[in-house]
Amino acid sequence: MTSPGENLRINGDRLWESLMAMAEIGPGIAGGNNRQTLTDADKQGRELFQSWCEQAGLSMGVDQMGTMFMTRPGTDPDALPVYVGSHLDTQPTGGKYDGVLGVLAGLEVVRSLNDLNIRTRHPIVVTNWTNEEGARFAPAMLASGVFAGVLSQDYAYSRQDREGKSFGEELERIGWRGEEQVGARKMHAYFEYHIEQGPILEAENKQIGVVTHGQGLWWLEFTLTGKEAHTGSTPMKMRVNAGLAMARILDMVQAVAMEHQPGAVGGVGQMQFSPNSRNVLPGTVVFTVDIRSPELAKLTAMRERIEAQAQAICADLGVDYAMEAVGHFDPVTFDPKLVARVREAAEKLGYSHMDIVSGAGHDACWAAKVAPATMIMCPCVDGLSHNEAEDISKEWATAGADVLFHAVVETAGIVE
Ligand code: HGY
Numbered sequence: 001m002t003s004p005g006e007n008l009r010i011n012g013d014r015l016w017e018s019l020m021a022m023a024e025i026g027p028g029i030a031g032g033n034n035r036q037t038l039t040d041a042d043k044q045g046r047e048l049f050q051s052w053c054e055q056a057g058l059s060m061g062v063d064q065m066g067t068m069f070m071t072r073p074g075t076d077p078d079a080l081p082v083y084v085g086s087h088l089d090t091q092p093t094g095g096k097y098d099g100v101l102g103v104l105a106g107l108e109v110v111r112s113l114n115d116l117n118i119r120t121r122h123p124i125v126v127t128n129w130t131n132e133e134g135a136r137f138a139p140a141m142l143a144s145g146v147f148a149g150v151l152s153q154d155y156a157y158s159r160q161d162r163e164g165k166s167f168g169e170e171l172e173r174i175g176w177r178g179e180e181q182v183g184a185r186k187m188h189a190y191f192e193y194h195i196e197q198g199p200i201l202e203a204e205n206k207q208i209g210v211v212t213h214g215q216g217l218w219w220l221e222f223t224l225t226g227k228e229a230h231t232g233s234t235p236m237k238m239r240v241n242a243g244l245a246m247a248r249i250l251d252m253v254q255a256v257a258m259e260h261q262p263g264a265v266g267g268v269g270q271m272q273f274s275p276n277s278r279n280v281l282p283g284t285v286v287f288t289v290d291i292r293s294p295e296l297a298k299l300t301a302m303r304e305r306i307e308a309q310a311q312a313i314c315a316d317l318g319v320d321y322a323m324e325a326v327g328h329f330d331p332v333t334f335d336p337k338l339v340a341r342v343r344e345a346a347e348k349l350g351y352s353h354m355d356i357v358s359g360a361g362h363d364a365c366w367a368a369k370v371a372p373a374t375m376i377m378c379p380c381v382d383g384l385s386h387n388e389a390e391d392i393s394k395e396w397a398t399a400g401a402d403v404l405f406h407a408v409v410e411t412a413g414i415v416e
């Protein structure tokens with residue numbers, strides 16, 4: 001005798017079609033996506049997602065950070081909702097699946113519940129968090145950080161992109177500043193399904209990542225000030241070379257991360273030279289160091305070492321040094337009960353699985369501060385992400401969404 005919901009499966013073809021349709025919006029130049037937060041492409045993606053949700057009978061709420069909450073009612077009006085979500089915004093050269101898979105798999109869970117005419121006690125809320133990537137407006141996970149009460153809404157609204165446009169202005173411009181107070185919503189539980197964005201699951205030939213923890217992160221933005229001068233006629237001993245200081249800091253960050261192995265990473269993805277002219281030594285160099293570890297002690301030690309050595313490098317070269325932490329969260333332990341539920345769902349469905357620590361940051365890392373939260377992961381080809389060539393199979397996408405379906409429904413409670 002099977003228990004209710006024993007054989008729940010989502011419609012993998014429908015999920016895949018939705019992923020491909022969303023990928024049409026904000027196309028990249030190499031097969032991926034450039035649907036950066038609060039751009040017209042993001043607006044288009046939101047509208048498409050909203051239309052799909054309304055076709056599935058969901059009602060929409062939007063908070064003052066633009067986060068979209070799409071609700072399927074439960075039978076118990078007093079029961080807190082089960083949230084399931086991720087993000088639709090992408091990197092400038094992002095893939096089709098990072099974030100999008102989790103939002104559209106959440107919608108697929110609702111579509112499948114509708115097909116099967118299943119009612120749940122707790123409502124289910126499919127969520128699209130604003131600005132998870134932090135590519136246009138640092139830090140990453142901005143809206144979920146405000147929702148969790150870690151970042152202020154004023155700070156978030158003040159964040160500027162490289163053209164000097166602010167988050168608040170751009171949110172108004174695309175017409176997605178909602179009325180709801182951010183963080184007023186209370187969650188019974190939060191689930192996020194996401195591609196691994198790393199090589200482990202594929203290498204271990206596992207279909208499901210049971211995510212037990214998320215590594216912690218610092219984003220340290222350095223502003224180094226040298227002296228603009230001619231690259232040809234300025235003698236070497238007269239140079240105040242901010243570019244050289246940056247190069248030595250980058251090399252030092254690599255060394256510090258390698259000294260803290262295993263379980264530590266460090267690098268730089270973004271830098272700006274000014275005036276950025278071929279034959280002018282830079283006046284200023286701005287770049288962000290991204291360091292991460294699942295171990296808080298290692299993360300703290302790396303930050304301290306990098307700050308001390310960067311100051312010494314700049315002093316040695318006569319370069320002026322300033323540093324601002326523009327992103328941070330401690331390592332996260334996801335809710336053991338929900339983690340066990342994900343593991344049991346994978347087991348019951350016959351999917352191979354392994355416990356894993358998330359290398360990337362996710363909105364679940366902030367949601368975990370205000371509710372029991374956990375994640376599910378699927379493999380991605382060569383572990384590649386934040387690259388337009390990011391790729392997954394329909395089978396991988398479907399398996400993880402099936403596990404999400406079981407975990408969400410078991411948490412929301414089926415009503416006979
Ligand atoms: O930076 C991160 O880990 C995420 O992709 N925003």
Ligand code: MN
Nearest residue numbers: 087098099132
């Ligand atoms: Mn993501």
Ligand code: MN
Nearest residue numbers: 091098133386
């Ligand atoms: Mn990402």
